[in-house]
């Protein structure tokens with residue numbers, strides 16, 4: 001087993017007296033900034049004028065243009081959208097670099113040479129293995145999201161100490177951190193989000209939903225069966241593996257799992273996964289994503305429109321509106337129709 005790092009492995013005072021500039025205040029940025037502040041770290045935010053700037057100010061942070069935040073910091077954590085990073089780095093971060101440590105939460109731009117850091121600075125990543133809003137929510141629950149960390153360049157000899165102190169400050173060492181490389185983090189993160197977590201899962205859920213609806217079953221029933229219940233099943237796997245989930249479901253469901261699962265996700269699926277991984281490893285995915293953004297996202301925007309109008313999304317919106325507890329973190333007034 002690889003070595004996992006936990007709270008006791010970090011020099012928790014390493015960031016004392018140091019200023020961390022979090023560049024970006026979105027999914028990851030708001031979580032890192034708020035968690036670090038509560039861990040006693042001096043945090044400033046680097047942004048452009050806009051909704052994030054207003055939100056960060058409302059959350060009590062000192063917000064500066066990216067260059068100014070970079071210039072005053074000892075550590076710069078870039079939490080901008082991957083496709084925005086090269087331009088902002090070139091125009092606003094690089095000109096303000098002296099000896100700051102440069103940090104990322106995903107290795108994409110360094111690994112695919114969209115950002116070439118100076119040889120004079122520590123360069124590292126701390127990548128929580130989970131959505132930013134859960135990095136924040138679990139921190140508040142005295143828990144944390146596990147993270148990967150990688151050292152790309154260690155000029156000071158302190159890069160690993162910084163990585164562990166940072167992972168501690170955002171709460172990830174409560175769950176554990178694993179050392180990796182920029183290449184391994186980038187390739188596995190892209191693969192996981194494409195073939196399993198997001199791409200694979202949404203395709204499977206939609207296929208299941210469409211199969212039931214096309215066979216004449218009620219869309220609401222198909223939603224509950226193929227999407228809503230998924231969280232309940234995955235929660236059991238999260239808590240105790242597939243064994244725990246299988247313990248909790250019926251033996252009928254377990255038998256169905258064993259005899260039908262491999263028919264749905266058969267050998268062809270694994271072959272497709274290997275092709276997806278190869279596209280990532282050989283840079284074809286990265287090239288396509290970079291070009292899509294350079295062309296101002298024609299395909300991306302069209303697919304978003306199509307996906308959001310899928311029947312499963314329409315049905316889901318209606319059902320979730322009647323289940324405000326589903327989004328307990330979002331304040332929703334319960335609209336109780338006269339017919340309820």
Ligand SMILES: NC(=O)C1=CN([C@@H]2O[C@H](COP(=O)(O)OP(=O)(O)OC[C@H]3O[C@@H](n4cnc5c(N)ncnc54)[C@H](OP(=O)(O)O)[C@@H]3O)[C@@H](O)[C@H]2O)C=CC1
Nearest residue numbers: 024025026027028047048050052079080081105106131132
């Ligand atoms: N989302 C996740 O859960 C995870 C993300 N990551 C990585 O974290 C990094 C950040 O991703 P994520 O948090 O999802 O990003 P988001 O899209 O959620 O947030 C991006 C932030 O950057 C700001 N921003 C965008 N463009 C600019 C600009 N030109 N100048 C200044 N600020 C700008 C946005 O502000 P504005 O309001 O102005 O648009 C926003 O605050 C990425 O490298 C990603 O791969 C890693 C693990 C998980």
Ligand SMILES: CC(=O)[C@](C)(O)C(=O)O
Nearest residue numbers: 128129130131132189193
């Ligand atoms: C949440 C996460 O880690 C992802 C799916 O890789 C991402 O949002 O980049």
